[in-house]
Amino acid sequence: MMIFGLAPAIAPIVGGWILRLGSWESIFWFLSGYGTLLVIAVWVFLPETHPTHLRTPFTARALMAELVQVSRSGRFHRMAWSGILIFAAWFIYVGGAAIVVFDLFHKGSNDFWILFVPLIGGVVLGAWASRRTAGKIPDPTLISAGVVIALIGAVINVAVAHLGLPWVVLAPAVCSFGASLAYPSVQIALFDMFPRARGAAASGFTFGQLLVNSAVAVALVPLVDASSTTMAMACLMITLAAVSLWVWTLRADLSGS
Template sequence: MTESPPRRAPAPSWLVTLVLAGLSMIGPFTIDTIFPGFASMGVQFGVDSTAMQQVTTAYLIPFAVMSIFHGPISDAVGRRPVLLVGLGGFVLASIACALAPSLGWLLAARAGQGFFAGAATIVSRAIVRDLYSGAEAQRMMSQIMVIFSIAPAIAPVVGGWLLALGPWPLIFWFIAGYGVVVAAATLMALPETLPAEDRHPLRVGSVLAGLWQVARSWRFQRLSLAMGLSFASYMFYVMSAPIVVVDLLHLGEQDFWILFVPLIGGMATGSFLSGRLAGKVDTTWLVDRAMAFLLLAAAVNVTLTAAVTLWGALPLLPWSVVGPTLLGLALGVFFPVLQLALLDQFPHHRGAAASMSAFIVLMFNVLLAGVVAPLVTASLLTAALASAILSVLGVLFWVWHRRATRPAV
């Protein structure tokens, strides 16, 4: 069976970009917008901050589990049905959160949000490759990342604004409204991008077979680990933000922007550069240089934090955030390219490929937040060293992939 050519969307490309970016932003908005409301939720439900952490965990676990299945199901029934059912379930779960009379109710509703939210994030990636190819796909993915990278920075700010207008349920009503807007935009701007002849039977065996075909590919796993570990060197600072900002930088709870604005600015700049270079330079050459820059950024990060913490040669700020910003710059350049490369490994199972790559990255994030960060954040220097190790591992997997796929002479 030959691969069907990319299908054009009837809407202008800028509108398609906004809709796909809006779909990908559901995850960050669902997690980060509610952070400012944790204190008032805890007071209403009579629980401490430790118990309130379950509100995030209850969302992440079903999100991780379902991330494996959204893509393969979309390979069977089409992209739009999975997107629209997922968005509908997400909106209903968000309303249930807003109406929660107890912590138990809220946790159950948050699990519902996680169950459905991944459909938007994962299927939207497959749609990019359904609609575009080559340099055009790289430009589209880069543009989406530029917009997406803004979400973690503005989400807590939006949550704070909403709390100034009313009680914490208003945040969940806003999230539900956002889901409705994105669903309406999806209906208007996105066609069904997977032709019927390219779909697979919706049977458990067929879905699992598609996942197994992707999972057993060493080529796919090498690329996934190269992307996941490299991404983890940057996400380490995002997942460790409460420790880094409050304990290591000695800042207040309202000062997270001091870390997040440079981090996100670096990633957005790198994504913009990746889009500008699409079609002008070879993608493998681009990833090679970006990976080399990642190692340089890791070395700069370790050197600057040593200068700050050991030698006292530099002030704590801004030098402590220069290295992580450079990591984000490198990541923004190669991440869109590697995402597309993973999808291109399985042109007839793009949904399964999107699911598996998302699951791997998500598992790294869970490990970073729950295991790695508490162990290696005794100081800014140990944090920088941990991030550097992740960078080196990611680059090693990329080098392995390059050598394994090099044509025989």
């Protein structure tokens, strides 16, 4: 969850701090040093834990066979795209953070916290609530609760978008809370569909998430960044698409299709 929420949220804040200490080139020096340290840390502290006899052979044929198996599942696609879109709905504010903070909020490079503290607060609280309720509430119920909360937040977001701060950042935080509440259960459900191909399921889901988040930041944000209201409407439309896919998943499960 953190790769999609915390990292993109912290990055502009850290970038603002670095710009206060040096030129824009210093950001790239920081990234080079950080990347080097990360490679060393992963190499030293993260050994492979998956048992050897359970690993998929590292061949193109074996890997592609599992990916094809996952990609042919309609239930996987319905549930995966629901989880991807419920997250992408509020990620529009992360992808368009510079425009939101500079152009819509009329703030400076050190004010990204105004947007990200509520957003990531929602992510953290949602993840905490998901962990506390795991095993006590069935996964479909927990996912439904998260989807409904995200939808309520998206509707409120449209209603209060014209009011400015602080309302314009609180409603998206409700969306991020709902998405974070549902997200872990969506992941577990997807992985459980393919007990012997969990890696392929994880790869497919993660690839879709990264692809959609990139499309939101690069293609969608420039189309809806005219005002807080247009941003909120885009958030609502994506949320409605996620809700539709989740309802489709529930109906298909009930009918056994």
